[in-house]
Amino acid sequence: MIHEATRCRDIPLSVYGLSWDQAAGRACAACGKPLTTGAVSRGWWYGNHGNHRLDTELWVCPDPGAAQ
Numbered sequence: 844m845i846h847e848a849t850r851c852r853d854i855p856l857s858v859y860g861l862s863w864d865q866a867a868g869r870a871c872a873a874c875g876k877p878l879t880t881g882a883v884s885r886g887w888w889y890g891n892h893g894n895h896r897l898d899t900e901l902w903v904c905p906d907p908g909a910a911q
């Protein structure tokens with residue numbers, strides 16, 4: 844689904860349907876890979892689901908080539 848040339852920082856994100864790790868910034872919000880160093884912030888995202896506030900800062904993988 845994700846092309847090699849596609850950067851996670853360019854993939855449209857949603858606060859809905861994220862895993863706990865993604866919502867907590869421990870995993871890429873685009874592809875779900877665990878983040879280590881060089882993660883790129885996509886900024887704060889806001890949403891509500893019933894009584895639950897989903898405000899969170901989302902992080903994605905570094906650009907391909909920038910890592911390693």
Ligand SMILES: [Zn+2]
Pocket residue numbers: 851871872873874875876903904
């Ligand atoms: Zn990613």
